[in-house]
Amino acid sequence: LGDLMEGRPHPRAVHRRRETITALPLYHCGSLLKKNLKEKDFRNFYGELRGTTLFLYKNDTQDTYSERLDLGLIKSMDMESPSTIFTLSLPLEEVQLKMDNADTGEEWRGFIMTLVNKEIPSDIQMLPGQKIKLEEMLTLENKRNPQLERPALPPRPGFLQTKDTPDMPACFFDVTRQEAEKLLSENPENGDIILRPSTMPKNYALTLRQKIDRGHVLKNYRVTSTSAGFVIELETPMTVRSLNDVLKYFLEKTEYRLRPYIVAQPYDTRIEDPDMDDHMKKLSKRGEFA
The missing domain is CATH 2.30.29.30 (Pleckstrin-homology domain (PH domain)/Phosphotyrosine-binding domain (PTB))
Structure with missing residues (x-):
């Protein structure tokens, strides 16, 4: 009234x-x-x-x-x-x-x-x-506005990726900022970009090692998970649909000078015959093989 x-x-x-x-x-x-x-x-x-x-x-x-x-x-x-x-x-x-x-x-x-x-x-x-x-x-x-589910984290031991999360970039590791920076510094042959969990729940971070005139610099970027997608928190925030798109954005912006960090798995180069090995050992013991 x-x-x-x-x-x-x-x-x-x-x-x-x-x-x-x-x-x-x-x-x-x-x-x-x-x-x-x-x-x-x-x-x-x-x-x-x-x-x-x-x-x-x-x-x-x-x-x-x-x-x-x-x-x-x-x-x-x-x-x-x-x-x-x-x-x-x-x-x-x-x-x-x-x-x-x-x-x-x-x-x-x-x-x-x-x-x-x-x-x-x-x-x-x-x-x-x-x-x-x-x-x-x-x-x-x-x-x-359905909530986007956060993909499951790969296990920390051995830095192995899980097969159950196809949408998770291969360079994602469950490591801290310090661990990510150490991996990039000590193993440059494996790549330059690591995607990792953030200290904030349900969020992520991206650590990269970039070459400059004076050598190399380590940088960390925050990636916020929202109902609209994933926000890369730059001076002008960039929203993308998936974590793979986050990686793609950084690769494009650096003109593919950087590579995702992927641990190379060892491969065998010889095919061993267990029976032949036993035979050679027996010959060696009898002095028939020098």
């Missing part, structure tokens, strides 16, 4: 108008504050969580958003205690979101973490009705 008397449009009418701009489903909304880590002060916004995108409006009557955050690209999310300030690490920036109180912050945390991890946080403290909304959102989001 107050909105009508002041001539302000009803929030439901505003939500419907915004739906004409984007077809993304509305999961959660409310007032919040936001700033980049480089900024000194927070700014007031009205946020709408549609799909995995957080649209930020100057107020709850604005038809078009001022800013947007793609939460599907989040690398990490840190919270201050009590959970009223979130720090989101995105490919090109780090931002902070601030809520009015801990209850509001916990609600926003539940929606964001459920979308990012594709599961409801086990430690979430929300009312039963709010948890039902999270379950409904998760069901709808999984139908709308």
